[in-house]
Amino acid sequence: xxxxxxxxxxxxxxxxxxxxxxxxxxxxxxxxxxxxxxxxxxxxxxxxxxxxxxxxxxxxxxxxxxxxxxxxxxxxxxxxxxxxxxxxxxxxxxxxxxxxxxxxx
Numbered sequence: 001x002x003x004x005x006x007x008x009x010x011x012x013x014x015x016x017x018x019x020x021x022x023x024x025x026x027x028x029x030x031x032x033x034x035x036x037x038x039x040x041x042x043x044x045x046x047x048x049x050x051x052x053x054x055x056x057x058x059x060x061x062x063x064x065x066x067x068x069x070x071x072x073x074x075x076x077x078x079x080x081x082x083x084x085x086x087x088x089x090x091x092x093x094x095x096x097x098x099x100x101x102x103x104x105x
Contacts, residue, residue, distance in 0.1 A: 008067045016067075020060035026053045 002008050026049070030042040043050055 002063075002066050002071065006071060008071045011063075011067065013063070013067045016060050016063045019056060020064065023053045023057035023060065027057075 002011060030050070034040045034042045
């Protein structure tokens with residue numbers, strides 16, 4: 001959606017930043033444990049944890065680049081809807097309550 005709209009208007013970056021910091025903290029924890037244990041088994045011993053964190057951080061970086069670099073300050077273009085078009089849209093969305101439902105429901 002961000003790419004199609006060429007905007008991150010309405011997109012909350014806070015959760016992405018929290019997820020990114022969690023992924024970085026995860027790698028930091030594994031590095032500190034590996035230094036403390038004098039073994040790098042934390043990285044190749046739990047490959048699922050490493051790959052999950054790597055994928056998460058990768059996508060977080062993509063969203064951060066979109067929000068702060070590519071589409072910074074761009075607002076999405078909203079379509080102007082006339083009152084006639086709004087009434088037509090509302091007519092299709094809201095059914096009157098005085099109509100009885102079909103018998104075979």
